Amino acid sequence: MSQRNRSGLPGFHLTLGYTLLYLGIIVIIPVGGLFVRAAQSPFQELWRLAMNDKAIAAYQLTFGCSLIAASINAVVGTWIAWVLSRYEFPGRRIADALIDFPFALPTAVAGLTLAKLFDPHGWLGSALAALGIQVVLTAKGIILALTFVGLPFVVRALQPVIEQLELEAEEAAASLGAHRGYTFRRVIAPALFPAILTGFAMAFARAVGEYGSVIFVAGNKPYVSQIAPALIVSYLENFEYDGAIAVALVLLILSMLLLLSVNLLERWSSRFLR
Amino acid sequence: MKIGYVGAFRSPWFGLLLGTVLSLSVQAKRIELLNVSYDPTREFYLEFNKAFATYWKDKTGDDVVVNQSHGGSGKQARAILDGLSADVATLGLAYDVNILAEKGKLLSADWQKRLPDNSAPYTSAIVLLVRKGNPKGIKDFDDLARPNVSVITPNPKTSGGARWNFLAAWGFALKKWGGDAHKAQEFVTAIYKNTPVLDTGARGATITFVERGVGDVLISWENEALEVLHGKEKDQFQLVVPSTTILAEPPVAWLDKNTKSHGTEVVAKAYLEFLYTVKGQEIIAGNFYRPRNPEVATKFSGQFAPTQFFTVDELFGGWNKAHKTFFAEGGVFDDVLRNGR
Numbered sequence: 001m002s003q004r005n006r007s008g009l010p011g012f013h014l015t016l017g018y019t020l021l022y023l024g025i026i027v028i029i030p031v032g033g034l035f036v037r038a039a040q041s042p043f044q045e046l047w048r049l050a051m052n053d054k055a056i057a058a059y060q061l062t063f064g065c066s067l068i069a070a071s072i073n074a075v076v077g078t079w080i081a082w083v084l085s086r087y088e089f090p091g092r093r094i095a096d097a098l099i100d101f102p103f104a105l106p107t108a109v110a111g112l113t114l115a116k117l118f119d120p121h122g123w124l125g126s127a128l129a130a131l132g133i134q135v136v137l138t139a140k141g142i143i144l145a146l147t148f149v150g151l152p153f154v155v156r157a158l159q160p161v162i163e164q165l166e167l168e169a170e171e172a173a174a175s176l177g178a179h180r181g182y183t184f185r186r187v188i189a190p191a192l193f194p195a196i197l198t199g200f201a202m203a204f205a206r207a208v209g210e211y212g213s214v215i216f217v218a219g220n221k222p223y224v225s226q227i228a229p230a231l232i233v234s235y236l237e238n239f240e241y242d243g244a245i246a247v248a249l250v251l252l253i254l255s256m257l258l259l260l261s262v263n264l265l266e267r268w269s270s271r272f273l274r
Numbered sequence: 275m276k277i278g279y280v281g282a283f284r285s286p287w288f289g290l291l292l293g294t295v296l297s298l299s300v301q302a303k304r305i306e307l308l309n310v311s312y313d314p315t316r317e318f319y320l321e322f323n324k325a326f327a328t329y330w331k332d333k334t335g336d337d338v339v340v341n342q343s344h345g346g347s348g349k350q351a352r353a354i355l356d357g358l359s360a361d362v363a364t365l366g367l368a369y370d371v372n373i374l375a376e377k378g379k380l381l382s383a384d385w386q387k388r389l390p391d392n393s394a395p396y397t398s399a400i401v402l403l404v405r406k407g408n409p410k411g412i413k414d415f416d417d418l419a420r421p422n423v424s425v426i427t428p429n430p431k432t433s434g435g436a437r438w439n440f441l442a443a444w445g446f447a448l449k450k451w452g453g454d455a456h457k458a459q460e461f462v463t464a465i466y467k468n469t470p471v472l473d474t475g476a477r478g479a480t481i482t483f484v485e486r487g488v489g490d491v492l493i494s495w496e497n498e499a500l501e502v503l504h505g506k507e508k509d510q511f512q513l514v515v516p517s518t519t520i521l522a523e524p525p526v527a528w529l530d531k532n533t534k535s536h537g538t539e540v541v542a543k544a545y546l547e548f549l550y551t552v553k554g555q556e557i558i559a560g561n562f563y564r565p566r567n568p569e570v571a572t573k574f575s576g577q578f579a580p581t582q583f584f585t586v587d588e589l590f591g592g593w594n595k596a597h598k599t600f601f602a603e604g605g606v607f608d609d610v611l612r613n614g615r
Contacts, residue, residue: 115486119487119488120486120487120488121487122486219472220472221471221611223612223615225471234429237431239352239355
């Protein structure tokens with residue numbers, strides 16, 4: 001390919017080289033290292049450790065709760081992004097800044113705060129206990145923590161898209177006789193869908209890997225309330241390095257497949273929905 | 275300038291400074307020890323370390339600072355294996371020190387014979403802590419298997435105390451049903467079915483029960499339970515001592531490989547031997563551990579309720595065997611959780 005780089009800035013080869021080096025050191029080598037380490041253990045042993053019923057229960061819990069949390073965030077996050085981008089109201093900028101809070105807060109602090117709040121002695125926990133609802137130490141607690149840490153992803157993915165939506169398109173639809181619901185379905189939603197999907201995927205990926213906040217609110221009981229990252233730690237603490245590697249590998253592969261399918265879905269949606 | 279520069283070395287101030295530095299380095303050697311311990315020994319070693327520092331200062335003139343690290347016993351053993359350079363390990367159970375000998379080659383395999391009483395200068399019982407008034411009417415281990423009781427105990431995979439708890443319940447069942455292991459497993463499965471949470475260490479479980487308000491009963495080290503009952507929340511809880519329970523023997527050991535490289539062999543050994551002195555035993559008893567020394571034990575007998583004890587060696591053939599049967603990957607504990615979900 002002898003196509004010339006048309007960029008106004010010089011140094012294409014140099015910057016590309018650094019980009020690849022950086023990606024190599026930060027991403028590819030550590031991830032590759034996991035595969036190399038796994039290759040040193042007998043496959044059957046890895047399979048047994050990664051696919052026993054305890055591990056499968058952990059995957060179900062992790063992916064189930066992450067899916068629910070990311071879905072909640074997709075709906076609520078779209079709503080919040082819409083309100084923050086379309087309407088002017090007092091305190092808008094503060095509300096906007098608050099969205100980033102789960103990003104900035106150390107996850108352990110988030111977990112501790114949620115636990116304090118929802119414990120049987122806690123503020124909300126005691127009220128909920130009176131209604132017979134227990135949040136901490138159940139799947140509800142895990143979903144709560146994952147929803148908290150995933151909130152910014154959908155909002156931040158959507159905001160620029162909503163801001164760039166042309167009001168004229170909505171006006172044109174209205175002047176051609178489309179009522180509001182129809183305009184939303186056929187004009188607004190298709191434009192937002194890829195961004196919602198991106199936000200959903202990022203919130204989901206974050207939730208699958210989340211550890212710090214969940215261990216405070218989950219019961220961490222194998223088969224019942226132990227998430228997959230906690231299972232990795234538990235394997236490590238028992239000197240079962242193969243087990244930790246095996247579960248880590250499963251998480252990695254599942255996350256990659258997920259990101260891949262979301263990418264495909266995004267591409268498909270931006271081609272056919274417009 | 276040049277004269278002034280040389281002159282500085284001749285000034286009396288310099289001599290004074292040099293003298294101070296030299297005499298300091300000769301007089302008070304400052305020695306640091308790292309004691310890596312398990313979860314509920316924080317307060318005990320805090321007090322003991324001060325007493326030892328005084329004793330060592332009187333004896334040798336050296337200042338010794340003992341740094342402490344605490345966490346679930348198994349977790350701590352792994353931290354040492356991963357490079358935490360402990361001079362002494364004071365862990366929750368002998369198995370975790372065995373690991374340091376086997377996998378880390380940090381001390382010789384016969385370490386338990388180096389100090390009296392199997393290298394366990396203090397013991398404890400596994401007891402039950404319930405909420406005030408004992409609303410669920412818990413009197414013994416039997417009651418933990420009832421369906422409406424919520425039990426708090428840490429995860430035996432990470433916590434030494436949790437392993438003692440598990441074996442205490444199992445041994446209780448063996449004694450009750452004439453050594454029927456099948457019955458014992460059913461009984462213990464019913465107990466673990468009642469656990470809403472498995473914390474990584476004994477202190478974490480105590481916090482879950484005491485501070486977070488989760489559960490009806492905490493299976494606990496006796497010293498940890500007595501600590502709670504002498505603390506600021508003492509009016510909210512009461513102690514239930516089971517009819518039969520396990521004698522928990524937390525061992526202590528210096529780690530030859532590390533003490534050699536730190537040059538702390540003598541002081542590390544003296545530190546652990548000080549645990550066996552009357553002074554050491556009194557601090558032990560004052561922190562609610564059961565002392566080995568008979569006179570100290572008599573003096574403090576009022577604070578420990580009488581009960582029937584069995585040991586790991588008697589019922590389970592020692593820690594290595596118990597670990598393999600119950601707590602290793604794919605062991606009985608995994609079945610207990612699987613069947614009790």
